[in-house]
Amino acid sequence: MPTLVALELAGIFVFAISGGLVAVRKDLxxxxxxxxxxxxxxxxxxxxxxxxxxxxxxxxxxxxYLFVPVAxxxxxxxxxxxxxxxxxxxxxFDAFGLALFCxxxxxxxxxxxxxxxxxALLGMTTGIGGGILRDLLAGRVPVVFRGELYATxxxxxxxxxxxGTELDAPQSLVTFAGAMVCLVWRLLAIFRGWQAxxxxxxxxx
Amino acid sequence: MPTLVALELAGIFVFAISGGLVAVRKDLxxxxxxxxxxxxxxxxxxxxxxxxxxxxxxxxxxxxYLFVPVAxxxxxxxxxxxxxxxxxxxxxFDAFGLALFCxxxxxxxxxxxxxxxxxALLGMTTGIGGGILRDLLAGRVPVVFRGELYATxxxxxxxxxxxGTELDAPQSLVTFAGAMVCLVWRLLAIFRGWQAxxxxxxxxx
Amino acid sequence: MPTLVALELAGIFVFAISGGLVAVRKDLxxxxxxxxxxxxxxxxxxxxxxxxxxxxxxxxxxxxYLFVPVAxxxxxxxxxxxxxxxxxxxxxFDAFGLALFCxxxxxxxxxxxxxxxxxALLGMTTGIGGGILRDLLAGRVPVVFRGELYATxxxxxxxxxxxGTELDAPQSLVTFAGAMVCLVWRLLAIFRGWQAxxxxxxxxx
Numbered sequence: 034m035p036t037l038v039a040l041e042l043a044g045i046f047v048f049a050i051s052g053g054l055v056a057v058r059k060d061l062x063x064x065x066x067x068x069x070x071x072x073x074x075x076x077x078x079x080x081x082x083x084x085x086x087x088x089x090x091x092x093x094x095x096x097x098y099l100f101v102p103v104a105x106x107x108x109x110x111x112x113x114x115x116x117x118x119x120x121x122x123x124x125x126f127d128a129f130g131l132a133l134f135c136x137x138x139x140x141x142x143x144x145x146x147x148x149x150x151x152x153a154l155l156g157m158t159t160g161i162g163g164g165i166l167r168d169l170l171a172g173r174v175p176v177v178f179r180g181e182l183y184a185t186x187x188x189x190x191x192x193x194x195x196x197g198t199e200l201d202a203p204q205s206l207v208t209f210a211g212a213m214v215c216l217v218w219r220l221l222a223i224f225r226g227w228q229a230x231x232x233x234x235x236x237x238x
Numbered sequence: 239m240p241t242l243v244a245l246e247l248a249g250i251f252v253f254a255i256s257g258g259l260v261a262v263r264k265d266l267x268x269x270x271x272x273x274x275x276x277x278x279x280x281x282x283x284x285x286x287x288x289x290x291x292x293x294x295x296x297x298x299x300x301x302x303y304l305f306v307p308v309a310x311x312x313x314x315x316x317x318x319x320x321x322x323x324x325x326x327x328x329x330x331f332d333a334f335g336l337a338l339f340c341x342x343x344x345x346x347x348x349x350x351x352x353x354x355x356x357x358a359l360l361g362m363t364t365g366i367g368g369g370i371l372r373d374l375l376a377g378r379v380p381v382v383f384r385g386e387l388y389a390t391x392x393x394x395x396x397x398x399x400x401x402g403t404e405l406d407a408p409q410s411l412v413t414f415a416g417a418m419v420c421l422v423w424r425l426l427a428i429f430r431g432w433q434a435x436x437x438x439x440x441x442x443x
Numbered sequence: 444m445p446t447l448v449a450l451e452l453a454g455i456f457v458f459a460i461s462g463g464l465v466a467v468r469k470d471l472x473x474x475x476x477x478x479x480x481x482x483x484x485x486x487x488x489x490x491x492x493x494x495x496x497x498x499x500x501x502x503x504x505x506x507x508y509l510f511v512p513v514a515x516x517x518x519x520x521x522x523x524x525x526x527x528x529x530x531x532x533x534x535x536f537d538a539f540g541l542a543l544f545c546x547x548x549x550x551x552x553x554x555x556x557x558x559x560x561x562x563a564l565l566g567m568t569t570g571i572g573g574g575i576l577r578d579l580l581a582g583r584v585p586v587v588f589r590g591e592l593y594a595t596x597x598x599x600x601x602x603x604x605x606x607g608t609e610l611d612a613p614q615s616l617v618t619f620a621g622a623m624v625c626l627v628w629r630l631l632a633i634f635r636g637w638q639a640x641x642x643x644x645x646x647x648x
Binding site for chain 1: 473493494495496520543555557560561564565568575579582583584585587588589590591594595639640644
Binding site for chain 2: 467473493497498503520523524579
């Protein structure tokens with residue numbers, strides 16, 4: 034479906050920008066910026082595809098999916114001051130990407146015969162995996178583990194999509210419902226500053 | 239065999255607790271604690287399964303293997319002060335998990351047609367891989383590389399299991415012998431403070 | 444072809460030495476040195492094989508490919524002061540390894556049915572992947588992202604090999620041309636101190 038491809042490319046683009054910005058802030062060179070952009074944009078899908086055995090990953094064999102993160106990386110390399118000031122806006126677009134990827138990832142895992150719980154987990158992985166790889170390569174603890182409410186909306190969206198499919202709801206409805214659950218939750222987290230709970234008294238351990 | 243599954247679940251549980259404790263000490267949020275617990279508990283097997291092409295990994299498709307690390311993560315999140323004080327005890331249980339996983343991993347690799355040396359290496363990987371991923375995600379150099387005698391017992395146990403199988407010894411004997419070699423060696427390392435040798439004069443490099 | 448295997452083993456050896464030196468400088472124990480040597484020598488090929496679905500990786504099932512990094516690791520552990528002083532020489536040999544791996548990796552990806560662009564990217568990955576994994580495990584941002592001109596020659600060499608193959612040039616010529624492009628570029632970067640561009644004004648972000 035051309036719409037879905039266009040949405041996916043847009044999602045990869047936004048994810049890749051976030052990867053490029055982290056790379057610029059770590060003072061990586063232009064190649065590091067492009068590679069971090071690519072890893073952030075495509076990494077979550079790669080991890081999912083490796084785990085379900087869908088190799089080579091589809092995005093690796095389609096030049097459009099490779100071109101988008103390179104373009105995003107070069108754009109970030111050239112215009113990072115402007116992009117850096119737009120970070121809140123980028124976060125909002127990023128929430129759309131997350132909503133799309135968690136649902137698309139979960140549905141792909143179901144297609145490959147996985148059960149509902151693994152499929153929901155792989156949907157979440159598709160959404161958050163790129164950011165985790167980005168942070169690993171940039172030498173920082175993944176932000177998704179540090180209070181940022183990011184993984185939970187992705188898991189919830191994936192779960193809704195999986196449950197809907199199990200109940201034989203039409204796929205367009207399932208996709209929409211799952212994506213909306215993730216999106217609304219994530220946007221609320223951004224705008225209200227919601228944080229995931231931290232361990233109590235961990236300093237004393 | 240139900241006994242083996244129960245043992246594996248117990249091993250995953252202990253590994254997951256160790257992952258959860260690292261996450262708490264890094265002040266990760268509740269999701270980070272659960273995800274680090276899961277990665278530590280299941281990661282070694284995931285890496286092995288990816289390398290031998292056994293995708294999707296079995297543990298990803300069985301809800302029991304997914305439930306255990308979530309439970310361990312939540313338990314660690316809630317009771318980390320008590321668990322932190324029991325660390326020596328946890329290390330002892332962890333040695334049992336290591337002994338079990340190195341043997342089970344090696345035998346699975348043999349089942350998938352790998353030769354004895356790769357199978358022994360993959361057995362070791364099954365035992366130590368989760369901890370390496372845990373440390374990568376937590377932003378520290380893997381402890382298994384820093385003097386802790388942990389990988390060698392796992393390799394030795396896996397090697398014994400592989401050699402026994404090659405000599406057509408009965409599988410129960412092979413499993414037991416391999417696990418005991420790993421367990422005794424690891425427990426001696428814990429209680430006698432054995433360390434792997436470090437490079438001489440490396441500070442001067 | 445025995446010559447190719449010998450060249451590959453030599454390349455793995457040099458890569459493994461570079462991994463061992465990083466491990467020694469991080470004061471890892473003897474096991475950490477061997478494992479980092481092995482990861483650096485074989486890791487790029489592992490990542491490529493996982494992504495193209497060629498599991499288990501060939502190098503994991505052939506004892507010669509496993510023996511070489513262990514030997515390199517032990518050698519580095521024992522003689523790191525001497526090896527550390529030879530670092531420039533090692534860098535030159537490393538350039539030969541890079542040239543060989545980027546071409547061999549790209550051709551293998553073509554063999555597995557990937558298109559020219561993904562194959563060139565996987566050739567680059569084969570060349571640089573081991574060093575990236577080495578740096579991740581050693582807890583530092585990959586040097587390949589930090590100005591060192593290393594990935595670009597690998598991508599160029601892989602691209603030449605892929606293009607030559609697409610144009611039905613004889614494989615020996617394709618291999619030679621791709622490897623020479625990578626080698627000359629990389630050696631020039633070493634001897635003239637070429638650096639990849641960094642983002643402008645990134646400190647102000």
